[in-house]
Amino acid sequence: MFNFNYYSPTKVIFGRGTEDQIGTLAQEYGATKVLIHYGGGSVVRSGLLDRVKAALDAAGVAHVELGGVVPNPHLAKVREGIALGQREGVDFLLAVGGGSVIDSVKAISYGLAEPDKDVWELFEGQREAERFLPIASILTIAAAGSETSNSCVITNERTGEKRAYDDDISRPKFAIMNPELSMTLPDYQTQAGCTDIMMHTMERYFTQGGNMEITDALAEGLLRTVIKYAQVLHHDPENYEARAEIMWAGSLAHNGLTGCGNDGGDFASHMLEHELGGMFDVTHGAGLAAVWPSWARYVYRDCLPRFVRYATNVMGVAPGATDEETALRGIEAMEDFYHRIGMPINLRELGIQPTEEQILALAESCARATGGSQGSAKVLYQEDMAAIFRLAL
């Protein structure tokens, strides 16, 4: 067991109709001019945006808006938000959407809070943030956990680099989570979200050591819940209870809770997927599903006790004759689960076919982004990353 810090200060307001509280909440947190940030047309078409604006109006809180955030959100949109926020004297930022919108809002907040510095420097690891404007979200997609996490992932659309910057300074003030708002999400996006949610906890679970028993118990309970309700949603997308279980799991999976006491986790699957996302613009969660089985088969012998525990406690498989067999059964059970919810288990099923040259470029970029190596279950170097991409073809 390792020493750890746990810090998740975001106030969660969860349940039906909670988005109506946005005016009062913005006021309570001292907002005088809010930048409302969102993605595509669904937030407009559903009338949610209008309701948010009306609630802010009713509370006497001024606002401006900026839509057009895309999945794997772009640095250009972040810069547009910073310019708009400066022009308009924004002092609070509200994301209405999923992880991409929240991450874009976080990046805009970094930029607005330190206007003399280039925000991309944070993502290139050249400096740390010193200030941050308060942000919050009305969540419409359960996936990224960005509504309570300290993470932010932005894609530089010019260079194809998808880079993360984590900082507790960016923890949102509050998160409004109404599961109903996620009901119209297409099944593929829903299941990609469930995959992402599970991965945030799996990446804290598959480590060389330190995990506490209570952390494992929480992680395993969370994972079993997502496995159950992802399948419910695959057949019954408007099931409120299932949407709620998944949405709350999404926050808990990535707010730090499921990693307490471990060695920091093994985020290799995410780092590998980020390269695919930067080069091919795939759906993040689907990219994770396409990479994970190959990652798992590549590393499981080096982290056997955890793979055995996962197989029995999460996937519920019967133990095999050897630990290796049990571990492999667990990986196969995960592949079956991915297939049952319509997720790919390799790059072909994901719909991409990187050439050997592209694989080398992906691995080279991943190694650069991770400072040369990444991983705890097994430390991966550039040649390992390339090998996993090849295995995933």
Next chain:
Amino acid sequence: MFNFNYYSPTKVIFGRGTEDQIGTLAQEYGATKVLIHYGGGSVVRSGLLDRVKAALDAAGVAHVELGGVVPNPHLAKVREGIALGQREGVDFLLAVGGGSVIDSVKAISYGLAEPDKDVWELFEGQREAERFLPIASILTIAAAGSETSNSCVITNERTGEKRAYDDDISRPKFAIMNPELSMTLPDYQTQAGCTDIMMHTMERYFTQGGNMEITDALAEGLLRTVIKYAQVLHHDPENYEARAEIMWAGSLAHNGLTGCGNDGGDFASHMLEHELGGMFDVTHGAGLAAVWPSWARYVYRDCLPRFVRYATNVMGVAPGATDEETALRGIEAMEDFYHRIGMPINLRELGIQPTEEQILALAESCARATGGSQGSAKVLYQEDMAAIFRLAL
């Protein structure tokens, strides 16, 4: 499933040697003069108090101290702390101890922040707090969960009333949790702490409805962990891993996490015990163990599905011929567990024998404190409270 808010902003700094960070942390949170509050001599004898003062000195943070907090902390000590804090211009309060010391610090903070009002009014339900001075703790006893909770329980030693006041305004800024600091705690206190920890989550578990599957999964995982490691500590009190599991469980059991989505919980066992604590000054956790089996036998038929689930998922008993039988087996398994860790399962074993007159007075006071009734598993009125006390004799 009910709508819920979840808010647990306290930063947790967990592990060996973390108390050395107190100077830096106090500085970071803007403290200029700290009131160090503590209980008996152990904090002094162990040298912890000296180390805390040295760390504050090294960080250039001034401090005054006030010891002598007793279990079931007294209003008189709170008033003494308020007077001292005003005289000394204290702007930050640090509890070094367990739940009693943290609750006493919370009450002092309420009093210092609104010096023109009587702090006991909060506990009598006459008003709500509007201000609060920042507080933090160095935890030495895993039990109350007060280090991250919004709860505060104070005893008016003149009237014998033990009363709670819950307010999110009182969530501590940070909690330093080094499991080593709890190693010298006598076994009876350790096990009373484990009982209290479990009860905070059990009281969120035994309700008429609303609980989410993920909340149940987290709650059951937490409870199984405490059951396991309480028994480890009974035989091996200096087991660091076990102390750590229990200490972290203590915070998670009462920060709100294990009640998300439920109907607010059923805190009848705590309310009944508070009366015993007020009249007989028993150890809080032991009082809970002495009351719970009688409460459970009194209410289980009205909340059968939850008692059946608890019996199988937490206590691991084999299902009986009927749900009633399964539920009773679960209650018996809890009694066996209490006995295995040296806890009482009735008032006789707790060492008190209230007369019928005292029972009527306890029930009358409990009904008054709860506004006439209390409970979700089964709503209890004054006569039910008296019946449970009688059953517990």
